[in-house]
Amino acid sequence: MTSQPLVVERADHIETWTLNLPETRNAISDPAIVDALCARVAVVNADHDVRAVVLTGAGSAFSAGGNVKNMVDRTGMFGGSPYELRDGYRTGIQRIPRALYHCEVPVIAAVNGPAVGAGCDLAVMCDLRVASTKSWFAESFVQLGIIPGDGGAWLLTKAIGPARAAEMALTGDRVKAEQAAAWGLVNEVVEPEELLPAARALAGRVAKNPPHAVRMAKRLLRESQHQSLESLLELSAAMQALAHHTADHREALTAFGEKRAGEYEGR
Secondary structure (H helix, E strand, O other), rough: OOOOEOOOOOOOOOEEEEEHHHHHHHHHOOOHHHHHHHHHHHHHHHOOOOOOEEEEOOOOEEEOEEOHHHHHOOOOHOOHHHHHHHHHHOOOOHHHHHHHHHOOEEEEEEEEOEEEEEHHHHHHHOOEEEEEEOEEEEEEEHHHHOOOOOOOHHHHHHHHHHHHHHHHHHHHEEHHHHHHHOOOOOOOOEEEEHHHHHHHHHHHHHHHHOOOHHHHHHHHHHHHOOOOOOHHHHHHEEEEEHHHHHHHHHHHHHHHHHOOOOOOOOO
Protein backbone atom coordinates (compact mmCIF):
# COMPACT_ATOMS: atom_id res chain seq x y z
CA MET A 1 0.00 0.00 0.00
CA THR A 2 1.17 3.53 -0.76
CA SER A 3 2.58 5.21 2.34
CA GLN A 4 0.34 8.25 1.86
CA PRO A 5 -3.18 7.06 0.98
CA LEU A 6 -4.57 10.59 0.68
CA VAL A 7 -2.55 13.41 -0.87
CA VAL A 8 -3.66 16.90 0.20
CA GLU A 9 -2.88 20.18 -1.56
CA ARG A 10 -4.16 23.66 -0.72
CA ALA A 11 -4.37 26.81 -2.82
CA ASP A 12 -6.71 29.82 -2.78
CA HIS A 13 -8.80 28.48 0.14
CA ILE A 14 -9.44 25.21 -1.78
CA GLU A 15 -8.07 21.81 -0.79
CA THR A 16 -7.58 19.05 -3.34
CA TRP A 17 -7.71 15.53 -1.91
CA THR A 18 -6.34 12.77 -4.13
CA LEU A 19 -7.05 9.13 -3.32
CA ASN A 20 -3.53 7.77 -3.74
CA LEU A 21 -4.01 4.01 -3.98
CA PRO A 22 -3.71 3.35 -7.73
CA GLU A 23 -2.51 -0.22 -7.13
CA THR A 24 -6.01 -1.07 -5.84
CA ARG A 25 -7.75 1.42 -8.17
CA ASN A 26 -8.29 3.61 -5.12
CA ALA A 27 -10.29 1.10 -3.09
CA ILE A 28 -11.69 2.76 0.02
CA SER A 29 -12.36 -0.25 2.24
CA ASP A 30 -8.95 -0.38 3.96
CA PRO A 31 -8.57 1.29 7.38
CA ALA A 32 -5.77 3.60 6.22
CA ILE A 33 -7.88 5.43 3.64
CA VAL A 34 -10.94 5.48 5.92
CA ASP A 35 -8.85 7.03 8.69
CA ALA A 36 -7.23 9.52 6.29
CA LEU A 37 -10.52 10.78 4.87
CA CYS A 38 -12.19 11.08 8.26
CA ALA A 39 -9.18 12.83 9.77
CA ARG A 40 -9.05 15.31 6.91
CA VAL A 41 -12.71 16.20 7.31
CA ALA A 42 -12.06 16.95 10.98
CA VAL A 43 -9.15 19.23 10.02
CA VAL A 44 -11.22 21.14 7.45
CA ASN A 45 -14.17 21.54 9.81
CA ALA A 46 -11.89 23.26 12.32
CA ASP A 47 -9.98 25.36 9.77
CA HIS A 48 -12.00 28.26 8.38
CA ASP A 49 -9.28 29.06 5.87
CA VAL A 50 -10.62 26.13 3.83
CA ARG A 51 -13.75 27.04 1.89
CA ALA A 52 -14.15 24.11 -0.54
CA VAL A 53 -12.66 20.68 -1.29
CA VAL A 54 -12.04 18.85 -4.57
CA LEU A 55 -11.84 15.04 -4.27
CA THR A 56 -10.30 12.97 -7.07
CA GLY A 57 -8.38 9.74 -7.67
CA ALA A 58 -4.81 8.94 -8.72
CA GLY A 59 -4.35 6.80 -11.81
CA SER A 60 -7.06 5.69 -14.21
CA ALA A 61 -9.90 5.15 -11.69
CA PHE A 62 -11.76 7.45 -9.35
CA SER A 63 -12.44 4.56 -6.97
CA ALA A 64 -13.15 0.85 -7.33
CA GLY A 65 -14.97 0.89 -3.99
CA GLY A 66 -14.32 -2.18 -1.89
CA ASN A 67 -11.14 -4.22 -2.29
CA VAL A 68 -12.47 -7.26 -4.19
CA LYS A 69 -9.30 -9.26 -3.53
CA ASN A 70 -9.97 -8.94 0.19
CA MET A 71 -13.57 -10.06 -0.41
CA VAL A 72 -12.32 -13.16 -2.23
CA ASP A 73 -9.79 -13.91 0.51
CA ARG A 74 -12.26 -12.94 3.27
CA THR A 75 -9.67 -10.72 4.91
CA GLY A 76 -9.74 -7.24 6.41
CA MET A 77 -13.23 -5.86 6.89
CA PHE A 78 -14.61 -8.73 4.80
CA GLY A 79 -13.47 -11.49 7.16
CA GLY A 80 -14.92 -13.04 10.28
CA SER A 81 -18.37 -14.00 11.52
CA PRO A 82 -21.54 -12.15 10.49
CA TYR A 83 -21.29 -10.14 13.70
CA GLU A 84 -17.66 -9.24 13.01
CA LEU A 85 -18.54 -8.27 9.43
CA ARG A 86 -21.32 -6.03 10.69
CA ASP A 87 -18.95 -4.28 13.06
CA GLY A 88 -16.34 -4.09 10.30
CA TYR A 89 -18.73 -2.07 8.15
CA ARG A 90 -19.93 0.12 11.01
CA THR A 91 -16.46 0.97 12.32
CA GLY A 92 -14.85 0.95 8.87
CA ILE A 93 -16.19 2.14 5.55
CA GLN A 94 -19.44 3.51 7.00
CA ARG A 95 -17.39 6.19 8.75
CA ILE A 96 -16.78 7.81 5.35
CA PRO A 97 -20.41 8.76 4.53
CA ARG A 98 -20.86 10.00 8.09
CA ALA A 99 -17.73 12.14 7.84
CA LEU A 100 -18.51 13.60 4.42
CA TYR A 101 -22.13 14.23 5.38
CA HIS A 102 -20.89 16.34 8.28
CA CYS A 103 -18.07 18.03 6.35
CA GLU A 104 -18.89 21.71 6.78
CA VAL A 105 -17.51 22.90 3.45
CA PRO A 106 -18.77 21.82 0.02
CA VAL A 107 -16.96 18.81 -1.46
CA ILE A 108 -16.71 18.52 -5.24
CA ALA A 109 -15.93 15.12 -6.77
CA ALA A 110 -13.64 15.31 -9.81
CA VAL A 111 -14.48 11.87 -11.21
CA ASN A 112 -11.50 11.01 -13.39
CA GLY A 113 -12.41 7.42 -14.22
CA PRO A 114 -14.63 4.52 -13.18
CA ALA A 115 -16.57 5.04 -9.94
CA VAL A 116 -17.68 1.54 -8.96
CA GLY A 117 -19.69 0.23 -6.02
CA ALA A 118 -18.61 2.16 -2.95
CA GLY A 119 -16.60 4.35 -5.32
CA CYS A 120 -19.84 5.38 -7.01
CA ASP A 121 -21.30 6.07 -3.59
CA LEU A 122 -18.21 8.09 -2.64
CA ALA A 123 -18.87 10.40 -5.58
CA VAL A 124 -22.51 10.76 -4.51
CA MET A 125 -21.41 11.57 -0.94
CA CYS A 126 -19.95 14.77 -2.38
CA ASP A 127 -22.09 17.87 -2.84
CA LEU A 128 -21.23 18.44 -6.50
CA ARG A 129 -19.71 16.27 -9.23
CA VAL A 130 -17.65 17.01 -12.34
CA ALA A 131 -16.95 13.96 -14.50
CA SER A 132 -14.38 13.14 -17.15
CA THR A 133 -15.62 11.74 -20.46
CA LYS A 134 -13.61 8.63 -19.50
CA SER A 135 -15.60 8.10 -16.31
CA TRP A 136 -18.57 5.86 -15.66
CA PHE A 137 -20.64 4.99 -12.63
CA ALA A 138 -21.90 1.61 -11.43
CA GLU A 139 -23.83 0.72 -8.28
CA SER A 140 -22.54 -2.77 -8.92
CA PHE A 141 -22.94 -4.48 -5.53
CA VAL A 142 -25.76 -6.76 -6.68
CA GLN A 143 -23.54 -8.22 -9.40
CA LEU A 144 -21.27 -9.53 -6.63
CA GLY A 145 -24.18 -10.89 -4.62
CA ILE A 146 -24.06 -8.13 -2.00
CA ILE A 147 -25.89 -4.87 -1.31
CA PRO A 148 -24.73 -1.25 -0.87
CA GLY A 149 -23.19 -1.44 2.59
CA ASP A 150 -22.13 2.19 2.77
CA GLY A 151 -25.44 3.98 2.46
CA GLY A 152 -25.71 3.86 -1.32
CA ALA A 153 -29.43 3.12 -1.32
CA TRP A 154 -30.06 6.35 0.62
CA LEU A 155 -27.45 8.42 -1.22
CA LEU A 156 -28.53 7.52 -4.75
CA THR A 157 -32.21 7.96 -4.03
CA LYS A 158 -31.54 11.46 -2.72
CA ALA A 159 -29.35 12.29 -5.72
CA ILE A 160 -31.35 10.99 -8.69
CA GLY A 161 -34.72 9.86 -7.35
CA PRO A 162 -36.11 6.40 -6.55
CA ALA A 163 -36.65 5.13 -10.10
CA ARG A 164 -33.14 5.84 -11.39
CA ALA A 165 -31.61 4.72 -8.10
CA ALA A 166 -33.50 1.44 -8.36
CA GLU A 167 -32.30 0.97 -11.94
CA MET A 168 -28.68 1.42 -10.90
CA ALA A 169 -28.89 -0.64 -7.70
CA LEU A 170 -30.94 -3.53 -9.07
CA THR A 171 -29.10 -3.99 -12.37
CA GLY A 172 -25.60 -2.92 -11.33
CA ASP A 173 -25.13 -1.70 -14.90
CA ARG A 174 -22.69 1.00 -15.93
CA VAL A 175 -23.90 4.54 -16.47
CA LYS A 176 -21.65 6.58 -18.75
CA ALA A 177 -20.76 10.14 -17.85
CA GLU A 178 -23.10 11.72 -20.40
CA GLN A 179 -26.03 9.63 -19.16
CA ALA A 180 -25.11 10.44 -15.58
CA ALA A 181 -25.33 14.13 -16.47
CA ALA A 182 -28.75 13.63 -18.10
CA TRP A 183 -29.95 11.92 -14.91
CA GLY A 184 -28.63 14.73 -12.71
CA LEU A 185 -25.96 12.54 -11.13
CA VAL A 186 -23.18 14.89 -12.25
CA ASN A 187 -23.14 18.64 -12.78
CA GLU A 188 -20.76 18.75 -15.74
CA VAL A 189 -18.87 16.44 -18.11
CA VAL A 190 -15.52 17.57 -19.50
CA GLU A 191 -12.53 16.12 -21.35
CA PRO A 192 -9.94 14.43 -19.10
CA GLU A 193 -7.39 17.23 -19.35
CA GLU A 194 -10.05 19.75 -18.32
CA LEU A 195 -11.29 17.81 -15.29
CA LEU A 196 -9.27 19.29 -12.42
CA PRO A 197 -9.37 22.84 -13.83
CA ALA A 198 -13.17 22.56 -14.19
CA ALA A 199 -13.61 21.12 -10.69
CA ARG A 200 -11.35 23.77 -9.17
CA ALA A 201 -13.17 26.49 -11.09
CA LEU A 202 -16.45 25.24 -9.62
CA ALA A 203 -14.82 25.16 -6.19
CA GLY A 204 -13.64 28.72 -6.79
CA ARG A 205 -17.19 29.85 -7.50
CA VAL A 206 -18.08 28.52 -4.05
CA ALA A 207 -14.95 29.76 -2.27
CA LYS A 208 -15.40 33.37 -3.41
CA ASN A 209 -18.47 33.72 -1.16
CA PRO A 210 -18.49 34.53 2.57
CA PRO A 211 -17.32 31.25 4.14
CA HIS A 212 -19.63 31.24 7.17
CA ALA A 213 -22.64 31.71 4.89
CA VAL A 214 -21.49 28.83 2.67
CA ARG A 215 -21.03 26.50 5.64
CA MET A 216 -24.45 27.37 7.03
CA ALA A 217 -26.11 27.03 3.61
CA LYS A 218 -24.63 23.55 3.23
CA ARG A 219 -25.94 22.58 6.66
CA LEU A 220 -29.42 23.79 5.73
CA LEU A 221 -29.32 21.74 2.53
CA ARG A 222 -28.35 18.67 4.55
CA GLU A 223 -31.01 19.25 7.18
CA SER A 224 -33.69 19.81 4.51
CA GLN A 225 -33.38 16.14 3.54
CA HIS A 226 -35.05 14.96 6.73
CA GLN A 227 -36.60 17.92 8.55
CA SER A 228 -40.09 19.30 8.15
CA LEU A 229 -40.56 22.74 6.63
CA GLU A 230 -41.48 24.16 10.04
CA SER A 231 -38.33 22.87 11.75
CA LEU A 232 -36.14 23.97 8.85
CA LEU A 233 -37.65 27.46 8.97
CA GLU A 234 -36.76 27.69 12.66
CA LEU A 235 -33.18 26.59 11.97
CA SER A 236 -32.97 29.03 9.05
CA ALA A 237 -34.11 31.91 11.25
CA ALA A 238 -31.47 31.10 13.88
CA MET A 239 -28.67 30.79 11.32
CA GLN A 240 -29.81 33.93 9.51
CA ALA A 241 -29.57 35.91 12.72
CA LEU A 242 -25.94 34.81 13.03
CA ALA A 243 -25.25 35.63 9.38
CA HIS A 244 -26.58 39.18 9.71
CA HIS A 245 -24.05 39.87 12.47
CA THR A 246 -20.93 38.76 10.56
CA ALA A 247 -18.34 41.20 9.25
CA ASP A 248 -18.47 39.38 5.91
CA HIS A 249 -22.17 40.21 5.56
CA ARG A 250 -21.37 43.90 6.00
CA GLU A 251 -18.53 43.59 3.49
CA ALA A 252 -20.86 41.88 1.02
CA LEU A 253 -23.35 44.74 1.29
CA THR A 254 -20.60 47.31 0.84
CA ALA A 255 -19.15 45.46 -2.15
CA PHE A 256 -22.62 45.19 -3.69
CA GLY A 257 -23.12 48.94 -3.36
CA GLU A 258 -19.67 49.68 -4.78
CA LYS A 259 -20.10 47.19 -7.62
CA ARG A 260 -16.97 45.22 -6.79
CA ALA A 261 -16.05 41.74 -5.63
CA GLY A 262 -16.17 41.21 -1.89
CA GLU A 263 -13.07 40.47 0.18
CA TYR A 264 -14.05 38.01 2.88
CA GLU A 265 -12.10 36.92 5.96
CA GLY A 266 -14.49 34.47 7.56
CA ARG A 267 -15.51 36.86 10.33
